[in-house]
Amino acid sequence: MKYLCLSTIIVGFLALFQGAEALRFELAAQPHNAEPQCVREFVSDGQLVVVTATSTGQVGDGQVLSMRITNADGDEYRRKDDIAGTIKVAFSAHETSSFDICFTNRLQPGYNHHGRQLSREIELEVEAGANARDWNAIQSAEKLKPSEVQLRKVDEMLGEVITELEYLVKREERLRDTNESTNRRVKNFFVAGTLMLVGVGVYQVHYLRNYFRSKHIL
Structure with a gap:
């Protein structure tokens, strides 16, 4: 399975104003044992995620393009x-x-x-959290000014x-607690093993001393 990196690293407050990044790649058509090409993203619990995929070609052009979204445990969120x-797919983590x-x-x-x-050439865009919300609809529904929308965002x-x-x-x-516990x-x-070895050594010395005495060697 091939993975392409799409994760956006937040560096300073400037990154807060950047939009979602689009990833473009080409996926060759293969037989039924086609190897999937995957993009991995990280999301927080309950976060809204919107996945937008745009591909060239058309249905019936000799290629069958499929998209499958799964979590880390393999549970399927969506499949197209x-x-x-x-196509646009939305789900909550x-x-x-x-x-x-x-994609296959x-x-x-x-x-x-x-x-x-x-x-097929595929353009993939992943939006999560605040970036995934429809701010135009929110602006219209709440009659907000553009500056107010930006501040909300x-x-x-x-x-x-x-x-x-x-x-x-x-x-x-949690990792620190686990490390300290380990x-x-x-x-x-180590202490228990050392005490056991010392005990076994003392017992062996005592046994051998009694044995030699019984044989009148000592």
Whole structure:
């Protein structure tokens, strides 16, 4: 399985104002054992995710392009088969974890491609959290000014950053607790092993001394 990196790293507050990044790649059509090409993203629990995929070609051109979205445990969020053009998929993350967006492009059975190598060009855009919300609809519904919409958006993005930092702090605490617990167990095992070896050594010396005395060697 091939993976392409799409993750956007937040560096400073400037990154808060960047939109979603689009990834473009070409996927050749293969037989039924086609290898999927995947993009991995990380989301927080309950976060809204909008996946927009735009592909060249059309249905019936000898290629069957499929998209499958799964979480880290392999549970399927969405699946679209024989897609072409632009499709948009929205879902909410069930947990704080990574998810995979996988594409497979198979040759259509019985289609005569005259020895040509068929392929589809795919443009993928992933939006999560505040970026995934329809701010135009919110602006119209609440009759907000453009500056108010931007402030709302920045406020939500800052909240997401704070939530992410809190999650990382808790994760670091769990890892530290696990590390300290492991160190204590290793230390206790070492002490117990040392005491047992000392006990076995004392017993062997005592046994051999009694044995030699019984044989009148000592």
